[in-house]
Amino acid sequence: MRAIWPGRSCPGWIDDMASHFYAYMARMKHIKRWGLRRNTREENDQEHSLMVAMIAHALAVLRNTRYAGSVDAGKVVTLAIYHEASEVITGDLASPIKYFNPGIKTAFKSIEQIANEKLLSYLPEDQRKHYGQLLFPDTRTEEYKLVKAADKISAYLKCVEELSYGNEEFRPAMNSLLDDIEKLDLPEVVDFMAEYAPSFSLTLDALN
Numbered sequence: 630m631r632a633i634w635p636g637r638s639c640p641g642w643i644d645d646m647a648s649h650f651y652a653y654m655a656r657m658k659h660i661k662r663w664g665l666r667r668n669t670r671e672e673n674d675q676e677h678s679l680m681v682a683m684i685a686h687a688l689a690v691l692r693n694t695r696y697a698g699s700v701d702a703g704k705v706v707t708l709a710i711y712h713e714a715s716e717v718i719t720g721d722l723a724s725p726i727k728y729f730n731p732g733i734k735t736a737f738k739s740i741e742q743i744a745n746e747k748l749l750s751y752l753p754e755d756q757r758k759h760y761g762q763l764l765f766p767d768t769r770t771e772e773y774k775l776v777k778a779a780d781k782i783s784a785y786l787k788c789v790e791e792l793s794y795g796n797e798e799f800r801p802a803m804n805s806l807l808d809d810i811e812k813l814d815l816p817e818v819v820d821f822m823a824e825y826a827p828s829f830s831l832t833l834d835a836l837n
Contacts, residue, residue, distance in 0.1 A: 650751040650760075653717045660716050663787070666802070669794040672787055674713045674721065680786070682709035684821065685779035691817035692775070698817075705772045711763040712776055715744035778818050781810050782826070789829045 657675040689705040692698030713721075719740055745764040749757050766773050788803030810818060828836060 648751055648753055650748060653748060653751065654714065656717045657713065660713075660721050662721050664721060667796065667798045669791055669796045674716055677783060677787075678710055678713055680783045681712060681776065681779045682706045684782050685709040685776045687821055687825065688775045688779055688815075688817045689772075691820050692771075695820065696816055698771070700771045700775060705775050708763060708766055708772055709776045709779060711760075712780065714748060714764055715741040718744035718747060774815075775817075778810070778813050778815060781806055781813070782818070782821065785810060786826060786829045789826070793830045793832075 657678065658673050660674040662672045662674065662677055685705045685708070686702055689698075689700045689702040692700050693702070749761055749764055752760055785803060785806040788799040788806060791799040792803060810822065
């Protein structure tokens with residue numbers, strides 16, 4: 630059976646061939662982050678995921694080139710791209726709420742699990758095992774740990790940018806994130822924060 634592309638003067642995809650997965654992924658741009666804070670510039674999950682992917686890649690390269698690592702940089706990037714995938718269903722729950730107490734944190738983890746299972750069901754059956762590794766990653770791997778570190782760094786850099794605009798709303802979050810990043814005790818994170826992070830507080834003219 631010939632599939633019909635959407636946008637033509639005939640019906641959309643034949644129902645039994647349709648997969649909603651990437652249509653959901655495209656909605657990451659509608660999920661706003663930092664919902665309880667006044668933002669000078671709003672950030673969405675799609676932007677955040679790209680930033681995390683770039684930072685995670687940098688951490689992987691630093692690990693491999695400077696510290697005799699053997700992490701899979703491609704896997705790191707791909708994990709980072711999908712690390713917030715569940716939020717196209719759950720939305721972004723603000724950290725003060727998500728981590729208010731252990732009960733809420735546990736409940737939200739369960740909701741994320743259900744959301745990812747739903748997303749996986751939107752894929753063709755022969756593709757699910759490949760995406761399952763991204764939606765339900767092995768948290769023990771070095772690749773996953775670098776993505777989690779990159780996630781923290783990305784959030785920290787968002788705070789730095791907001792403070793550079795004079796928005797003091799983000800100072801407590803920045804200080805808390807900096808503490809979390811220092812506790813990671815990863816040499817590639819130390820290098821990234823020393824060599825790349827300071828530029829985020831500069832103006833365009835200063836960068837030039």
